[in-house]
Amino acid sequence: IAGITQAPTSQILAAGRRMTLRCTQDMRHNAMYWYRQDLGLGLRLIHYSNTAGTTGKGEVPDGYSVSRANTDDFPLTLASAVPSQTSVYFCASSETSGGAGEQFFGPGTRLTVL
Amino acid sequence: GQNIDQPTEMTATEGAIVQINCTYQTSGFNGLFWYQQHAGEAPTFLSYNVLDGLEEKGRFSSFLSRSKGYSYLLLKELQMKDSASYLCAVTSNDYKLSFGAGTTVTVRA
Numbered sequence: 001i002a003g004i005t006q007a008p009t010s011q012i013l014a015a016g017r018r019m020t021l022r023c024t025q026d027m028r029h030n031a032m033y034w035y036r037q038d039l040g041l042g043l044r045l046i047h048y049s050n051t052a053g054t055t056g057k058g059e060v061p062d063g064y065s066v067s068r069a070n071t072d073d074f075p076l077t078l079a080s081a082v083p084s085q086t087s088v089y090f091c092a093s094s095e096t097s098g099g100a101g102e103q104f105f106g107p108g109t110r111l112t113v114l
Numbered sequence: 115g116q117n118i119d120q121p122t123e124m125t126a127t128e129g130a131i132v133q134i135n136c137t138y139q140t141s142g143f144n145g146l147f148w149y150q151q152h153a154g155e156a157p158t159f160l161s162y163n164v165l166d167g168l169e170e171k172g173r174f175s176s177f178l179s180r181s182k183g184y185s186y187l188l189l190k191e192l193q194m195k196d197s198a199s200y201l202c203a204v205t206s207n208d209y210k211l212s213f214g215a216g217t218t219v220t221v222r223a
Contacts, residue, residue: 033211042201042215043157058210090156102147103211105156 002026004106006091012112013081021076021109023091029104031097032074034058034066036087037108043090049074050097081113118214120202125220126192134187134200134217142207148176148187149201151216157201160187189219197221 007022025032030051035043035058045058049068063085065077074093078085089109094101117139126132138146145164149157163169163178163185175188189196199216206212 035213040215043203043213045210045212048210059212102159102162105158107156 004091004093004104006089006106006109008109009107010110010112012114013078015082015113017081019078019081019111021078021089021091021111023074023076023106024072025074025091025093025104025106026072027093027095027104028071029093029095030071031094031101032068033092033094033103034064034074034076035090035092036060036085037090038087046076046089048097081111083113085111086113087111118202118204118212120200120214120217122215123218123220125222128192128194128221128223130192132189132192132219134189134202134219136185136187136202136214138183138185138202138204138214140183140204140206140212143180144205144207146176146178146185147203147205147211148174148185149203149213151199151201153198160200192221194221194223 004025033048034046037043044060046064047066049055052071055066091106092103094103120136147162148160150160151157161176168177173190178185199218201216202214203211
């Protein structure tokens, strides 16, 4: 069982380019999340999805978009990357969206925007 | 929104005990989590508290006081592998998880 996988592991991107970070889970979890982690700021929620077909905005959604076409996949797209989006991005999932469930995290994607 | 405070760094000796405090201010409260994160790795779940009191799980214990907006994570019999960041996170009325900046614990021989 893989749990949650993310791709790519790391990426260097020129400013202005479009980039999609991939996230796939095989646990049949209903809820999925995207966080970014920056030094001194902790994990901040970008977007979330309580169930397939629905998405919502987190704390720092500007410049990012997501889709949830099925249960397993939750890609995060940067339409036009900017240097301030340099960060480590973690995808996570939980069995339910009620807030009481443990979240399982993917290994992360380290993104550098130049 | 949520305001979650925890110390930035702590250092302790192998075999000792360390207590990591977390205070929070939130609009509604639906539970508090502690996660462990080793450098360069993903966070992993340690504990969940929703009622006041102490939850014990092996060498790790977590305490919650909802009236004081306060939690702590207690690490006993410290081992070198416990060197990591410990993240306090709170679920509020909107059921989304808000994280503190994390406490980096360094265990020395």
